[in-house]
Amino acid sequence: MKLSNRLLACCDYVNYGDRVADVGADHGYLGIHLLRTGRASQVIASDIHPAPLESARRNAVKFGVADRMTFCLSDGLSALPRDFDVLVCAGMGADTMIHILSMAPWLKKGQYRLILQCQSRRPELRRWLSENGYTIRRETLAQDGKFYYPVMEVLPGAGPTLTPGQCYLSPALLESGSPLLGAYVRRVIEGMRESVAGLSRSGGEKYQEYLRILEELLEMEAKIHDNGR
Numbered sequence: 567m568k569l570s571n572r573l574l575a576c577c578d579y580v581n582y583g584d585r586v587a588d589v590g591a592d593h594g595y596l597g598i599h600l601l602r603t604g605r606a607s608q609v610i611a612s613d614i615h616p617a618p619l620e621s622a623r624r625n626a627v628k629f630g631v632a633d634r635m636t637f638c639l640s641d642g643l644s645a646l647p648r649d650f651d652v653l654v655c656a657g658m659g660a661d662t663m664i665h666i667l668s669m670a671p672w673l674k675k676g677q678y679r680l681i682l683q684c685q686s687r688r689p690e691l692r693r694w695l696s697e698n699g700y701t702i703r704r705e706t707l708a709q710d711g712k713f714y715y716p717v718m719e720v721l722p723g724a725g726p727t728l729t730p731g732q733c734y735l736s737p738a739l740l741e742s743g744s745p746l747l748g749a750y751v752r753r754v755i756e757g758m759r760e761s762v763a764g765l766s767r768s769g770g771e772k773y774q775e776y777l778r779i780l781e782e783l784l785e786m787e788a789k790i791h792d793n794g795r
């Protein structure tokens with residue numbers, strides 16, 4: 567079983583012996599890998615749809631880890647037992663992740679760690695986390711083909727509110743030392759330049775907002791260069 571670099575990066579944030587809840591497990595590969603490598607002690611694989619959950623169950627049997635994996639049909643964490651250490655949500659968009667986290671405010675009262683790999687609207691997710699009592703402790707990058715994937719380790723507990731630019735490039739990501747950081751920063755800046763160019767005719771509030779974010783991102787890039795000298 568060959569795991570994508572994206573999912574391997576999520577696995578790297580799991581501590582040895584952790585009990586893992588993989589919400590949106592689909593095929594179940596992440597949990598299976600964690601059990602086969604001895605990294606997780608137990609895995610709850612959950613999904614909102616029965617078909618992916620069945621495929622996770624079949625795969626767990628095929629790879630000989632079904633005895634340490636439980637399967638739970640659930641919208642987010644609503645039907646999950648709470649005796650786990652780490653929540654993993656991977657391969658979903660920000661709206662789904664925010665929905666899942668909003669439904670489980672009890673996560674903030676425990677000792678849980680969250681490993682989040684968001685596929686779309688990442689700035690919105692970072693902003694939501696920062697405004698809703700979570701802190702991004704670590705963030706790194708994985709690459710599969712031509713795509714870059716940020717992976718975050720998030721802890722309950724409010725940290726400093728992120729600025730608009732930091733919702734695109736978090737302080738944790740800038741401190742990650744990832745060899746992919748320079749290329750990723752350039753790509754984020756390029757995306758923001760295109761958004762600004764697309765809005766330039768309107769000159770409205772959104773244009774002004776994106777322009778300010780672009781300036782902030784360019785300052786961050788300049789600091790990376792200065793620190794690299």
Ligand SMILES: C[S@@+](CC[C@H](N)C(=O)[O-])C[C@H]1O[C@@H](n2cnc3c(N)ncnc32)[C@H](O)[C@@H]1O
Nearest residue numbers: 589590591592613614615618640641642656657
């Ligand atoms: C694209 S797959 C990602 C699978 C795997 N985590 C990965 O990263 O490769 C997203 C999965 O999340 C599930 N899902 C979507 N919304 C969900 C929710 N509210 N609660 C639990 N699972 C959900 C989908 O059914 C789907 O199987």
